[in-house]
Amino acid sequence: MRSLSWREDVVAAAIAGLIAGLVSTLLVVPRAQAQVPRAAELHKRELIRNARAVWGMDAPVATFAAQIHQESGWREDARSQYAAGLAQFTPHTADWISGRYAAELGANQPFNPDWALRALVRYDKHLWDRVQPETMPACDRMAMTLAAYNG
Secondary structure, three states, X not given: OOOOOHHHHHHHHHHHHHXXXXXXXXXXXXXXXXXXXXXXXXXXXXXXXXXXXXXXXXXXXXXXXXXXXXXXXXXXXXXXXXXXOOOOEOHHHHHHHHHHOHHHHOOOOOOOHHHHHHHHHHHHHHHHHHOOHHHOOHHHXXXXXXXXXXX
């Protein structure tokens, strides 16, 4: 067996140190895990059902969940200076959408989570359909849709 040169010894020691550090980090440092809010779990099935009913089986459910999380933090009773409910509709928008899609949504009920979820995915679809698909990729189109939601 040949002996290692001092350079090879240094490299071997450095590699051994890196491996030992990596292993100890993996064993000691807890992994970061995203926590789904409990309120989101309560509304998960209804959101999926409504999203797929309006958008089809490829509905961007995660995008809608993120939108609700941002708008109200999944609080059904959320109120801001301008908007209310899970989807944070302004009174004007809630009146408009409940009138425009009356057969589907019925009366304006922003504090009813089932109504708010259906109205949110319906309104997003309404906005999505008005953004010209041939002018931009789907990601940009969704960004424009979400910007229009609060515009």
